[in-house]
Amino acid sequence: MPALEVKALHQYFEKGTVNENHALKGIDLTLDPGDFVAIIGGNGAGKSTLLNSVAGSIPVTHGQIKIADKDVTYQNVAKRARLIARVFQDPKAGTAPRLTVEENLSLALKRGQWRNFWASGVKKRDRALFREKLASLGLGLEERLTAEIGLLSGGQRQAVTLLMATLQAPELLLLDEHTAALDPQTSATVMTLTEQLVEAQQITTLMITHNMQDALRYGNRLIMLDHGRIAVDIKGPEKEGLTVADLMRLFKEQSGRELNDDAVLLS
């Protein structure tokens, strides 16, 4: 049973107007359970549109999306949260700033489940788990359970967001350029943490990145989008030892064009 199945996905923006933008042109994509897929592509290639379509934040024009064999094509973001966890590019986006660290973690622990008005939001028995998980980040956050999360730095917040996303293992983890807004060192730390958390629970992961090095280094599969189509899709042993030069050659073979998008090459 595939973890994610995207069939003939088309996305149009402002369809029928002069500004019509055919952002995705028939994406077919199947992810096996445990796949860690890095998606790269230049500006306008359709990376974010694909991720947002899977997450449910933009309605699908045409096609079908299934997660763990459930058709979610017409489900909204909140409904899909049962199956999906997501980390955003903006470190502020993944947490509720005026809530404490433990309140944020408690919210994430119940992701996609019914929340009642008799059980307390932060449970005593969960605190030990939170401490242990936070301690594993090595940021000293286990001592700051009751601090408002808005007081933490961007890197700390992103690390906590990652923890929140994996606290209750999702069927699919979406990483939306989640290290792009961090400084290089913090970005590397968060990437290492990502790999640890994903590997520990064998979480099926879809990661968008602008960083070609990260895409080559992490995950067992690499997909390059180009003008709304999948231009390159390499997995398993073929991906091992892949270099930027290989990628450029593959891109040319597939699309018949030189890869010359600065946004992809320079990062």
Next chain:
Amino acid sequence: MDILISSISQGLLWSVMAIGVYLTFRILDIADMTAEGSFPLGAAITAHQLVSGTGPVLATLYGALGGAVAGLVSGVLHTKLKIPDLLTGILTMTGLYSVNLFVMGRPNVSLLSDVKTVFTPVDFGDPTLNAIAVGLVVAAIVIAGLVYFFNTEMGLAARAVGDNQAMSAANGINNDTMKIVVYMVSNALIALSGALMAQTNGFADSSMGIGTIVIALSAIIIAEILIRNLSFGWRLVTIIAGAIIYRWIIAWVLDRGVDPNALRLFYALMLVLFLALPLIRKQFQQSMARRENRRRMNE
């Protein structure tokens, strides 16, 4: 002294309404004008029920329930029909004016002295003291209930919605539902305050809601100026103080012989002042710092 005691009694009853407004104002970041309609709605339902012979506690609860329904209407208009929050409140408030007239059957219902109210069983020998006693009990129950609710699973979810909607949706929280819940709780409290007010004043009036939102926001902002950065529960307690102080200022001004017709103009001007106060304070500090800097540079 009399002014202070009557301000405490009036302020306590207002504080229940101010706490209701606080929920939408600070948790959802919405200035919900529904208050202007749900306050007299609570008064109208309760007065009508009391006159019809319903027991005072039940009549008061019906009033609060009516407020919850008004909140439901505003919540649905805002979240499901995507009408801007300010307009939503104005629409519900306008509609409620007619509803209130229908409920009462006329613009004004008097509660004659033989009508039993929630204040009747309390006897400290003075109606103002009775009002304070009832007000304290109600405010304590309301604050305890809210602190409890906003620390439950659902309450946390509601706070997350006010804080970061992308995050709450990504965690499976239905933002629309949670907003509607907060709208309902908020307006139930505002109507509860109206229900109590009708019972101490001895009447319900279709125009008694005018100025509700301004009074509530003033109480909230006084509380926030008084002590900054408080936890949710303590903030609610300080709102009681804010409402009492506000009522005291009003009573003092009226006592100076100000024309009562000017009262609502005064409400509005006071709120303008309170809202501008943080800015005025900041600019004052800046100009002081500049003066200090100039003096040092000239030395």
